[in-house]
Amino acid sequence: MFRYIVRRLLQMVLTFFGATFLLYALVFANQEDPIQALAGERPITQNVRQVLTERYHLDDPFLTQYWYYMKGLLTGDFGTSLTGRSISDMMAQAWPTTIRLALMAIIIAATVAIVAGVISGIRRGSIFDNVTLVLTLVILSLPIVVLAPLTQLIFGIKLGWFPPTTGADPGFFKLLMPALVLGSLVVATELRVTRTSVAENLRSDYVRTARAKGLSRQRVIGVHVLRNSLIPVITLIGVDIGQLMAGAIVTEQVFNIPGVGFNLFRGIRTEDGPLVVGFVSILVIIFLVVNLLVDLLYAALDPRIRYE
């Protein structure tokens, strides 16, 4: 088990370097004129252009630029954004917000999905089952670019139940509506997987045994069915956490949340190489760590799985 974790962590280091290299190459290939992108419509004097080009090594070949970047990275320096701010500072501000948002979203989504999924898995074909089926289909077919502004308009502006935008350093209540919107991205699949899994396990032989043992229905479902059914759901939730952090781009933009997605969006638009690479690399690491945790949890839930 310990050796397995060490091996996975070492793999992570490799993946991190691979990811930064690929990202850097992609951003480099995409760059046309970052200085003009930074300045927007205004003209730039030759002087300023020269200073910026030198400061960010924009004229150097790709490998040299990557070398400078990695040198900084290995000494704990994520570099400076083209806007002149330290990227480490920007991250220290953005990550806590996004992590809070994503965790709220996943907790809401997973709770709804598991509770509703278990009920509809037990009562297949009931009204509850059919209503959740229709609702999940509706949610699944509404893209977040529609859902987010719509929720903002209805609940934030028309009804005034929630603050329509969030702003800097948001608390629990301010993030609630964005978290609901974000959670809706994954709630449908999680619910359907839970339902199928519960339905399948209810038909299994060991459930028949549990009933033959004279156990109560609550115990058969709550102890025997539930643990088996949740194994695939847990995996899915783990993958979803990563997806939610990356998928927060639109949500953070709409609700004006100064998180990772917000910064990434701006970085991509202004061809801000160091900014994009830094944020996405951390995103990759978080994705990998969450996946490792899910795999370990998987082994804890299912004794048949043992890591050597």
Next chain:
Amino acid sequence: MTDIKAEIDALPGLDPQAPLLDVNDLHVEFRTRDGVARAVNGANFTLKPGETLCILGESGCGKSVTAQAIMGILDTPPGFITEGQVRYRGIDLLKLPEAERRKVRANHIAMIFQDALSALNPVYSVGFQLGELFRKHRGMSRGDAKKRSIELLDQVRIPAARSRVTDYPHQFSGGMRQRVMIAMALALDPEVLIADEPTTALDVTVQAQIMNLLADLQNERNMGLILITHDMGVVADVADRISVMYAGKVVEEAPVYDIYARPAHPYTRALLESIPRLDHKGRQLNVIRGLPPALTAIPDGCAFHPRCSYAKDDCRQDPPPPPYAVQPNRTARCHFWREVVGDE
């Protein structure tokens, strides 16, 4: 400590003189989208303490469904018990409310399933799954339940029971897993044990060990044993009485010696003739022509008539043959049982 066994003994209708288990005219059907499958169409048999009754029949003849109906663990829907009684010492189990019915399971009537790997929960240790019975039915603490579980594993002759109690089902071999299954069924000292093809998934030497173990435990406890099987060899070894099922009906019920010596139903006869014999070496095996009927379309009259060499017009029309008394204690559902018994 709660004594659930005593609660059942106090139920109204309990008759110490009545047979241990009496199944009368049991009908079970499965209502599916493709129509109604009549899985059991009149199963009758009785069981005495210490007796072994074998239910014999091909796959899909309703053996397992009968067992599940007796246990009350049919999946409803789609399975429904439409007629008949299942009496445990005179109490009609089918009329008991679910809460009472639940106490009968494992306490009085327990069941062993065919494939122990899928019948045991993969994510809980064997000790947990055994101990659960003592904790929920006897109100024992975790510690006491664990002690009892180790004793049980010891009784079913699992080596090193103390260390194996924390193992999971997948860590046991097939034979050992079936022993765990048996331990689980016997945990609360039931009076009736239903074993649904307990040895089908095992290889031959292990089969013999398991059957011996079952026989020993049955003798020790004077349990009634219902053994569901399609293995004629197993039947001859252990059975006291045999019920032969075909298309959901018990077509013949008789003491084991009589049935092997002189079958009274053409189906039983055909089954016995299809056993490979050493003195028939080199000859072609006898087979029963055709296939059993689909349970959604059971033929009128005697369900066996399309495959029967004795069949006449009477057999093709309703009503189907009633259980004729061939001898006291022996029935056969065949209009021509006299001919069948008489034939050599």
